[in-house]
Amino acid sequence: MDKPDDREGLAEKGFLSAEIEIFRAVQRDKYQQSFFDAETASGSAYQLMMAAGADLSQPHMIASLTFLQRTVRSCQAAIILCERGLVVDAQTLTRSAVEALFYAGALINDPSVFCRIAREGDIAEAKQAKAMIRSLSGKGLTEQNIADLNEVSRRADGGGAGFSCFDAAGVADLIPLYDTIYRGLSGVASHATFRSMDSSILMRDDVPALITGPTDYHLEFTLGLIKVCLDVSSIKLRENFIFDE
Numbered sequence: 001m002d003k004p005d006d007r008e009g010l011a012e013k014g015f016l017s018a019e020i021e022i023f024r025a026v027q028r029d030k031y032q033q034s035f036f037d038a039e040t041a042s043g044s045a046y047q048l049m050m051a052a053g054a055d056l057s058q059p060h061m062i063a064s065l066t067f068l069q070r071t072v073r074s075c076q077a078a079i080i081l082c083e084r085g086l087v088v089d090a091q092t093l094t095r096s097a098v099e100a101l102f103y104a105g106a107l108i109n110d111p112s113v114f115c116r117i118a119r120e121g122d123i124a125e126a127k128q129a130k131a132m133i134r135s136l137s138g139k140g141l142t143e144q145n146i147a148d149l150n151e152v153s154r155r156a157d158g159g160g161a162g163f164s165c166f167d168a169a170g171v172a173d174l175i176p177l178y179d180t181i182y183r184g185l186s187g188v189a190s191h192a193t194f195r196s197m198d199s200s201i202l203m204r205d206d207v208p209a210l211i212t213g214p215t216d217y218h219l220e221f222t223l224g225l226i227k228v229c230l231d232v233s234s235i236k237l238r239e240n241f242i243f244d245e
Helices: 011-017 018-030 032-051 059-083 087-109 113-136 141-153 165-171 175-190 195-200 219-240
Strands: 200-204 207-210
Touching: 011 018, 011 200, 018 032, 018 059, 032 059, 032 175, 032 219, 059 113, 059 219, 087 113, 087 165, 087 175, 087 195, 087 219, 113 141, 113 165, 165 175, 175 195, 195 200
Parallel strands: none
Antiparallel strands: 200 207
16 A cells, blocks of 8 residues: 555544545554454344344334444444554443443343333433533523523423433443443543543653554453344344244
């Protein structure tokens, strides 16, 4: 592969540079087995997802299949980011993938959580609507905007508990994944913590240097987490959905 013009290189365009394809080729060769394992798990999960069917009279299973589709898609996107040296960003997507997996598993194990998941969405949207009225009144919101936001807020009126991610993991019997992948990636990737900056700072002679380009820091580890998420997704799909003979 010819090296791109310097004006199109990583130093000028960062991860949008065509030069990232050179890095991608090197990474795939260097970590061939790890990519193979993750992509094999991805292929199995994707084929099961595409072939899976659900009883239309069971909305909780349709919702579960939709969450599993989100899981597989996010894992595939995370693999693409790993190829390009965006490992922390891949970890953030992996956390999203395993979160969707919790909700998929919870819906399979207990159909009644369908209503609690909907309730949780109403509660979250009501909080946002109230916050927007509080912070934006007098700063551009029209009377109609405020009326619409109040309508959103009213959807959460009444009793009934919501349904947190931890709740979902518990009902899905996936607390070990919550305590490891979900909690772990919250601190090292998804949230703005000092730990999440580890892959962006390199110490050279006790002087910190900022890493601005692609990196393979924790790449194999991340691909391993992606594989775990996909393997569990395949089990959920294979054991709980309808497949044509």
